[in-house]
Amino acid sequence: MRKLLLSALALALLAPAAHSQAYEAxxxxxxxxxxxxxxxxxxxxxxxxxxxxxxxxxxxxxxxxxxxxxxxxxxxxxxxxxxxxxxxxxxxxxxxxxxxxxxxxxxxxxxxxxxxxxxxxxxxxxxxxxxxxxxxxxxxxxxxxxxxxxxxxxxxxxxxxxxxxxxxxxxxxxxxxxxxxxxxxxxxxxxxxxxxxxxxxxxxxxxxxxxxxxxxxxxxxxxxxxxxxxxxxxxxxxxxxxxxxxxxxxxxxxxxxxxxxxxxxxxxxxxxxxxxxxxxxxxxxxxxxxxxxxxxxxxxxxxxxxxxxxxxxxxxxxxxxxxxxxxxxxxxxAPVPAEAARLGIAAGIINLDTLAEKLNESLNTKFSPGKETAYLMPTQELPNIALDPRPFAKLKVSEKDAEAAVVEALPGIIESMGAPKSAPNNAATPEGTRKYADARLAPDPAAVFIRSHVDLAAGKVPNTEFGRRIAHSYTDHGDWYVMLIPAGYQMEYLNGIQTTHYSPWSYDRHVPLGFFGVxxxxxxxRDQVAPVDIAPTVTSLxxxxxxxxxxxxxxxxxxxx
Incomplete structure (x- = not known):
């Protein structure tokens, strides 16, 4: 019995400490x-x-x-x-x-x-x-x-x-x-x-x-x-x-x-x-x-x-x-849209230049008929469509009304744009040229979420898990914008690069998480966790x-x- 107790004590002494302490290195x-x-x-x-x-x-x-x-x-x-x-x-x-x-x-x-x-x-x-x-x-x-x-x-x-x-x-x-x-x-x-x-x-x-x-x-x-x-x-x-x-x-x-x-x-x-x-x-x-x-x-x-x-x-x-x-x-x-489309997924690309052009036309029709005022900022990147407050201010149009006009116009504009029936057959990459012979893209881009900055600031999001993700994404830097989230596997035109990330879809949110230490x-x-768990776990230890x-x-x- 004494030998067993001594063995247990030895094992306990050899076991790594279960608590770390920043103050003691x-x-x-x-x-x-x-x-x-x-x-x-x-x-x-x-x-x-x-x-x-x-x-x-x-x-x-x-x-x-x-x-x-x-x-x-x-x-x-x-x-x-x-x-x-x-x-x-x-x-x-x-x-x-x-x-x-x-x-x-x-x-x-x-x-x-x-x-x-x-x-x-x-x-x-x-x-x-x-x-x-x-x-x-x-x-x-x-x-x-x-x-x-x-x-x-x-x-x-x-x-x-x-x-x-x-x-x-x-x-x-x-x-x-x-x-x-x-x-x-x-x-x-x-x-x-x-x-x-x-x-x-x-x-x-x-x-x-x-x-x-x-x-x-x-x-x-x-x-x-x-x-x-x-x-x-x-x-x-x-x-x-x-x-x-x-x-x-x-x-x-x-x-x-x-x-x-x-x-x-x-x-x-x-x-x-x-x-x-x-x-x-x-x-x-x-x-x-x-x-x-x-x-x-x-x-x-x-x-x-x-x-x-x-x-x-x-x-x-x-x-x-x-x-x-x-x-x-x-x-x-996200997967390269053409590769996802080749397997039958409704993947596609949205040309933001075309979208911005059509949106400006719509805003001119509403606020300045016959003119070609630039109501959007010169560069755009999803998920937010950035408005230029200055031309609206000259017309005494509020942020709420400006963004509401964009929200109203976007669904029809996206529907009217369509998408190419097939992806480019040749796509240059660092490892050579890939061929997408029959990679058919989604015929009609789809937007699943459109919301103004004003509404986001007021917390007007769905009372769902998706809505919570949107709420967690909100911040205010003083800019005017409308959030536009296309359907899964659809993304902005990429100017020569193959794919990107910016969305609430699982392929953009899924990341590894590992810890090592005594x-x-x-x-x-296999329980679902999140990267926000890293900081409290480390500080607790x-x-x-x-x-x-x-x-x-x-x-x-x-x-x-």
């Missing part, structure tokens, strides 16, 4: 891993090809993995997704409704980015370049800085910083500025992303006046040229567009994360540090290839190996027993407050008692 490091545009079915679909010990199997075999994780909103884009993951709330809580939007108080010529902040400047963009700065390849001035200005609430990383009086270090890394800034939060020590032309990692003066020495050394080192070579790219003046769509970009970004961990000594402090890493390559490739291509599968398999190398590094540097990891994605992705009971969990607007649940079924 247990764990030493929390890593939030986000894979941009990584649909929730990928790991199930490709599981037999995922063989790395510390790659995705860190969650599938060693951690707690949830197969049915769905966003409960319609704002399935990069910026809202990353904000949701960090804050544990949706757009109606954190305020990030899209990647960019029209804000005429800040800019009348173009949309404003979700993170741009003209009060600050970019840091590290052109430092020490031997040639003059390349021209900006986007409409936004690449000298304008960025910040979490529009993020209205705290993230779990912010709460760790607050709980430790700023002793914990908090950093964000991505190829994209919004994906580096938003999940980290308001109090981050730094956020780093790349200059799209050169591939150099940069930041904003919101965080620091100049790049730290370790980041400058990384930029001056061989990794940019090496990544371009791995991607088979000769011209590194388009790093984001050309290298960014390859597996080489994931390795490049993870190597920068290693440099950050070394340079800032993350995981080596008396309190818990937090690092958010958002890998962007899957999204850049996914828009071009869709979720069902061989190239996309190859990137997932490559990433399995790359994550294995990164987590193996963490094991050697800090010890995986001292690391907590949460893994998810910011959104899913606090979690390994296993596959760390013994700190949940983010200020968090609405998620602690996933107690996966926590070691």
């Amino acid at each position: 247990k764990p030493k490091l929390v890593v939030l891993l986000v894979i941009d545009q990584f649909r929730g079915d990928y790991l199930e679909r490709y599981r037999t090809d995922l063989k790395a010990t510390n790659g995705f199997n860190l969650f599938l075999k060693k951690g707690a993995y949830f197969t049915s994780c769905y966003y409960d909103y319609a704002s399935t884009k990069t910026a809202p997704g990353h904000a949701t993951i960090g804050t544990g709330t949706y757009t109606d809580g954190h305020g990030i409704g899209s990647n960019e939007w029209w804000d005429l108080k800040r800019n009348t010529d173009r949309v404003v980015s979700s993170v741009e902040d003209e009060r600050y400047r970019m840091v590290g963009t052109f430092d020490d370049l031997p040639v003059p700065p390349p021209p900006a390849i986007s409409p936004r001035d690449n000298r304008i800085g960025a910040s979490p200005l529009n993020l209205r609430v705290t993230t779990f990383g912010d709460e760790v910083r607050l709980a430790t009086a700023g002793e914990s270090k908090l950093y964000g890394v991505s190829l994209k500025d919004r994906a580096a800034i938003l999940p980290a939060g308001q109090t981050a020590n730094g956020a780093f992303w790349i200059d799209t032309a050169t591939g150099r990692f940069v930041t904003s003066s919101f965080y620091m006046p100049e790049l730290p020495a370790w980041a400058t050394a990384f930029n001056k080192g061989p990794r940019i040229a090496q990544a371009a070579k791995e991607a088979g790219v000769d011209d590194t003046a388009q790093f984001y567009a050309l290298v960014g769509r390859t597996s080489a970009a994931n390795r490049y970004e993870l190597d920068f994360a290693r440099a950050l961990i070394e340079g800032e000594k993350l995981g080596q402090h008396p309190v818990t540090d937090v690092l958010t890493v958002s890998l962007s390559a899957n999204d850049i490739l996914g828009h071009q290839m869709g979720p069902d291509s061989d190239t996309q599968k190859a990137m997932v398999v490559d990433l399995d190996k790359d994550l294995d190398a990164f987590f193996t590094y963490l094991d050697k540097k800090i010890g995986l027993g001292n690391v907590m990891v949460a893994f998810t994605a910011d959104h899913g992705i 606090n979690f009971v390994s296993g596959i969990y 760390l013994g700190v407050n949940a983010p200020s607007a968090s609405i998620g649940h602690v996933l107690v079924e996966a926590i070691r008692k």
